[in-house]
Amino acid sequence: MQERNADRTRARILDAATEEFAARGIGGARINRIAEVAGCNKAMLYAYFGNKDELFDAVFSASLEKYLAEVGFDVDDLPAYAGKVFDYFEAHPDRLRLSVWYRLERPDGQPLEAIIAVNQQRLEELQRGMRRRTVSRRFTPVSLLSLIQAIATSWSSMNPEYGAELPDAKVRRAAVVAAVERILS
DSSP states (O other): OHHHHHHHHHHHHHHHHHHHHHHHHHHHOOHHHHHHHHTSOHHHHHHHHSSHHHHHHHHHHHHHHHHHHHHOOOTTOHHHHHHHHHHHHHHOHHHHHHHHHHHHHOTTSOOOHHHHHHHHHHHHHHHHHHHHTSSOSSSOHHHHHHHHHHHHHGGGGSOGGGGGGSOOHHHHHHHHHHHHHHHHO
């Protein structure tokens, strides 16, 4: 029974921390708020996760696992991959904010092994696709992956002043897919 309670507490802490980090970043997040929302004390939070940076790492790693499980990566259909990335972040804008905070606040920090591994795998798949000539050789694998990810998330960084001028999600998704098709041709 105690282990199940520990698992629930850990899950509540991760949920509260995800919300806090997505809204405020690493520097702005407060352990007091996370503990309060999770219904535990700071000592318990530190016992589970060590410190704020380690808690962020746990949150970001869990977010990455969910993203990878839902989005996947198909080197033979990169426009569809871009569409899935768009869909995922439309449905989970908090996860995109976590990713942005990670890049903003940790440009020179210790990289997370999960990110290194998935990026390496994707770059190798792109390289194999280029050798098979099923993927355009116009860009290097890292440039191509970067461009696809930037295109897929570009709508989320639009200035709010565009407001009513922004097309609906279906039109934005179609533009993402078409743009990736274009850079691959």
